[in-house]
Amino acid sequence: MRVSTHFALWMTGLAQAETQTTAGERACLARYAAGRQRLVEIGVWHGVTTRVLRAVMDPSATLWAVDPYPVGRLRVSFQQLIAHREVGSVNNGRVDWVRATGADAARKHRERGLPAVDFVFIDGDHTYEGLQGDWTGWSPLVAPGAIIALHDTHSSPSRPLNDAGSARYTREVILHDPAFECVDTLDSLTVMRRREA
Numbered sequence: 001m002r003v004s005t006h007f008a009l010w011m012t013g014l015a016q017a018e019t020q021t022t023a024g025e026r027a028c029l030a031r032y033a034a035g036r037q038r039l040v041e042i043g044v045w046h047g048v049t050t051r052v053l054r055a056v057m058d059p060s061a062t063l064w065a066v067d068p069y070p071v072g073r074l075r076v077s078f079q080q081l082i083a084h085r086e087v088g089s090v091n092n093g094r095v096d097w098v099r100a101t102g103a104d105a106a107r108k109h110r111e112r113g114l115p116a117v118d119f120v121f122i123d124g125d126h127t128y129e130g131l132q133g134d135w136t137g138w139s140p141l142v143a144p145g146a147i148i149a150l151h152d153t154h155s156s157p158s159r160p161l162n163d164a165g166s167a168r169y170t171r172e173v174i175l176h177d178p179a180f181e182c183v184d185t186l187d188s189l190t191v192m193r194r195r196e197a
Helices: 003-011 023-033 048-056 078-088 102-111 128-141 165-172
Strands: 038-042 062-066 094-098 117-122 142-150 180-186 189-194
Touching: 003 078, 023 048, 023 117, 023 142, 023 180, 023 189, 038 048, 038 102, 038 128, 048 062, 048 078, 048 117, 062 102, 102 128, 117 128, 128 142, 128 165
Parallel strands: 038 062, 038 117, 062 094, 117 142
Antiparallel strands: 142 189, 180 189
Protein backbone atom coordinates (compact mmCIF):
# COMPACT_ATOMS: atom_id res chain seq x y z
CA MET A 1 0.00 0.00 0.00
CA ARG A 2 1.25 3.48 -0.85
CA VAL A 3 2.34 5.62 2.10
CA SER A 4 -0.14 8.40 1.24
CA THR A 5 -2.98 5.88 0.94
CA HIS A 6 -2.17 4.36 4.32
CA PHE A 7 -2.01 7.85 5.83
CA ALA A 8 -5.46 8.71 4.48
CA LEU A 9 -6.89 5.45 5.85
CA TRP A 10 -5.21 6.05 9.21
CA MET A 11 -6.63 9.59 9.38
CA THR A 12 -10.14 8.19 8.91
CA GLY A 13 -9.63 5.38 11.41
CA LEU A 14 -9.64 2.65 8.77
CA ALA A 15 -5.97 1.70 9.28
CA GLN A 16 -3.75 1.34 12.33
CA ALA A 17 -0.27 2.73 12.92
CA GLU A 18 2.22 0.13 11.69
CA THR A 19 4.99 -1.68 13.56
CA GLN A 20 7.23 -4.67 12.91
CA THR A 21 7.35 -5.54 16.61
CA THR A 22 5.18 -8.34 17.96
CA ALA A 23 2.80 -7.96 20.88
CA GLY A 24 5.18 -10.10 22.94
CA GLU A 25 8.14 -7.88 22.08
CA ARG A 26 6.20 -4.76 23.05
CA ALA A 27 5.24 -6.33 26.38
CA CYS A 28 8.89 -7.24 27.00
CA LEU A 29 10.00 -3.67 26.21
CA ALA A 30 7.35 -2.34 28.59
CA ARG A 31 8.66 -4.51 31.44
CA TYR A 32 12.22 -3.26 31.06
CA ALA A 33 11.25 0.38 30.42
CA ALA A 34 8.84 0.65 33.36
CA GLY A 35 9.81 3.45 35.73
CA ARG A 36 12.89 4.48 33.75
CA GLN A 37 13.93 8.14 33.74
CA ARG A 38 15.99 8.74 30.58
CA LEU A 39 14.93 6.67 27.59
CA VAL A 40 15.95 6.60 23.94
CA GLU A 41 14.23 4.92 21.01
CA ILE A 42 16.09 4.73 17.71
CA GLY A 43 13.77 4.07 14.80
CA VAL A 44 10.37 5.44 15.75
CA TRP A 45 8.48 4.88 12.45
CA HIS A 46 4.76 5.23 13.36
CA GLY A 47 5.42 5.54 17.09
CA VAL A 48 3.76 2.30 18.19
CA THR A 49 6.57 1.23 20.52
CA THR A 50 7.27 4.87 21.43
CA ARG A 51 3.71 5.10 22.73
CA VAL A 52 4.26 1.95 24.81
CA LEU A 53 7.51 3.30 26.28
CA ARG A 54 5.93 6.64 27.11
CA ALA A 55 3.04 4.96 28.89
CA VAL A 56 5.28 2.97 31.27
CA MET A 57 8.19 5.35 31.93
CA ASP A 58 8.40 7.43 35.09
CA PRO A 59 6.06 10.46 35.04
CA SER A 60 9.09 12.78 35.28
CA ALA A 61 11.03 10.95 32.55
CA THR A 62 12.27 12.15 29.17
CA LEU A 63 12.08 9.94 26.10
CA TRP A 64 14.25 10.85 23.09
CA ALA A 65 12.40 9.68 19.96
CA VAL A 66 15.08 9.39 17.27
CA ASP A 67 14.30 8.92 13.57
CA PRO A 68 15.66 10.68 10.44
CA TYR A 69 12.18 10.70 8.85
CA PRO A 70 13.17 11.26 5.24
CA VAL A 71 10.55 13.17 3.28
CA GLY A 72 8.71 11.75 0.28
CA ARG A 73 7.71 13.24 -3.06
CA LEU A 74 5.27 15.60 -1.36
CA ARG A 75 8.11 16.99 0.84
CA VAL A 76 6.49 15.64 4.00
CA SER A 77 7.01 12.55 6.15
CA PHE A 78 3.64 10.89 6.69
CA GLN A 79 5.33 8.49 9.12
CA GLN A 80 6.39 11.43 11.28
CA LEU A 81 2.87 12.88 11.29
CA ILE A 82 1.42 9.54 12.39
CA ALA A 83 4.06 9.09 15.09
CA HIS A 84 3.50 12.53 16.60
CA ARG A 85 -0.24 11.91 16.87
CA GLU A 86 0.14 8.36 18.21
CA VAL A 87 2.73 9.30 20.84
CA GLY A 88 0.83 12.47 21.72
CA SER A 89 -2.16 10.34 22.72
CA VAL A 90 -0.24 9.35 25.87
CA ASN A 91 0.08 12.02 28.54
CA ASN A 92 3.14 10.99 30.55
CA GLY A 93 6.57 12.53 30.94
CA ARG A 94 8.24 14.39 28.12
CA VAL A 95 9.15 13.36 24.56
CA ASP A 96 12.00 15.08 22.72
CA TRP A 97 11.82 14.43 18.98
CA VAL A 98 15.26 14.08 17.39
CA ARG A 99 15.24 14.00 13.60
CA ALA A 100 18.55 12.23 13.03
CA THR A 101 20.10 8.81 12.67
CA GLY A 102 20.91 6.91 15.85
CA ALA A 103 24.65 7.56 15.45
CA ASP A 104 24.12 11.30 14.89
CA ALA A 105 21.77 11.50 17.89
CA ALA A 106 24.40 9.82 20.10
CA ARG A 107 27.00 12.36 18.94
CA LYS A 108 24.60 15.22 19.78
CA HIS A 109 23.94 13.66 23.20
CA ARG A 110 27.68 13.61 23.96
CA GLU A 111 28.25 17.14 22.64
CA ARG A 112 25.48 18.52 24.87
CA GLY A 113 26.93 16.76 27.92
CA LEU A 114 23.61 15.11 28.77
CA PRO A 115 23.46 12.55 31.60
CA ALA A 116 23.72 8.82 30.98
CA VAL A 117 20.52 7.11 29.84
CA ASP A 118 18.91 4.11 31.52
CA PHE A 119 16.99 2.54 28.62
CA VAL A 120 17.67 2.38 24.87
CA PHE A 121 15.61 0.57 22.24
CA ILE A 122 17.47 0.20 18.92
CA ASP A 123 15.19 -0.48 15.97
CA GLY A 124 16.64 1.76 13.28
CA ASP A 125 19.00 0.83 10.44
CA HIS A 126 19.16 -2.97 10.37
CA THR A 127 22.26 -3.21 8.21
CA TYR A 128 25.51 -4.41 9.79
CA GLU A 129 27.00 -0.91 9.53
CA GLY A 130 23.78 0.72 10.74
CA LEU A 131 23.61 -1.30 13.94
CA GLN A 132 27.35 -0.87 14.42
CA GLY A 133 26.88 2.92 14.36
CA ASP A 134 23.97 2.78 16.80
CA TRP A 135 25.72 0.37 19.19
CA THR A 136 29.09 2.13 19.25
CA GLY A 137 27.32 5.46 19.61
CA TRP A 138 24.92 4.60 22.42
CA SER A 139 26.46 1.72 24.41
CA PRO A 140 28.99 4.04 26.15
CA LEU A 141 26.16 6.45 27.04
CA VAL A 142 24.14 4.07 29.23
CA ALA A 143 24.49 3.91 32.98
CA PRO A 144 25.49 0.75 34.91
CA GLY A 145 22.42 -1.45 35.20
CA ALA A 146 20.82 0.25 32.19
CA ILE A 147 19.11 -1.67 29.39
CA ILE A 148 19.72 -1.71 25.66
CA ALA A 149 17.06 -3.67 23.78
CA LEU A 150 17.66 -4.47 20.12
CA HIS A 151 15.14 -5.52 17.48
CA ASP A 152 15.68 -7.91 14.56
CA THR A 153 18.73 -9.52 16.16
CA HIS A 154 17.95 -13.19 15.54
CA SER A 155 15.43 -15.37 13.75
CA SER A 156 12.02 -16.18 15.14
CA PRO A 157 9.57 -18.83 13.93
CA SER A 158 7.83 -16.26 11.72
CA ARG A 159 10.88 -14.27 10.56
CA PRO A 160 14.14 -15.79 9.28
CA LEU A 161 16.77 -13.14 10.05
CA ASN A 162 20.07 -14.96 10.55
CA ASP A 163 21.59 -13.42 7.42
CA ALA A 164 20.41 -9.88 8.22
CA GLY A 165 23.15 -7.41 9.08
CA SER A 166 21.61 -6.62 12.46
CA ALA A 167 21.55 -10.32 13.39
CA ARG A 168 25.15 -10.84 12.29
CA TYR A 169 26.42 -7.79 14.21
CA THR A 170 24.57 -8.93 17.32
CA ARG A 171 26.07 -12.44 17.10
CA GLU A 172 29.58 -11.30 16.24
CA VAL A 173 29.96 -8.22 18.43
CA ILE A 174 27.18 -7.29 20.85
CA LEU A 175 26.79 -10.67 22.56
CA HIS A 176 30.56 -10.68 23.19
CA ASP A 177 30.79 -7.16 24.63
CA PRO A 178 32.25 -7.66 28.14
CA ALA A 179 30.50 -4.52 29.43
CA PHE A 180 27.08 -6.09 28.85
CA GLU A 181 25.16 -9.27 29.64
CA CYS A 182 22.20 -10.70 27.77
CA VAL A 183 19.23 -10.83 30.15
CA ASP A 184 16.33 -11.71 27.82
CA THR A 185 15.31 -12.69 24.32
CA LEU A 186 11.85 -12.87 22.78
CA ASP A 187 10.94 -13.38 19.14
CA SER A 188 13.60 -11.24 17.36
CA LEU A 189 14.30 -9.05 20.40
CA THR A 190 17.52 -9.20 22.45
CA VAL A 191 17.78 -7.38 25.80
CA MET A 192 21.22 -6.44 27.12
CA ARG A 193 22.06 -4.97 30.54
CA ARG A 194 25.18 -2.94 31.24
CA ARG A 195 27.17 -4.63 33.99
CA GLU A 196 27.78 -2.73 37.20
CA ALA A 197 31.18 -1.02 37.30
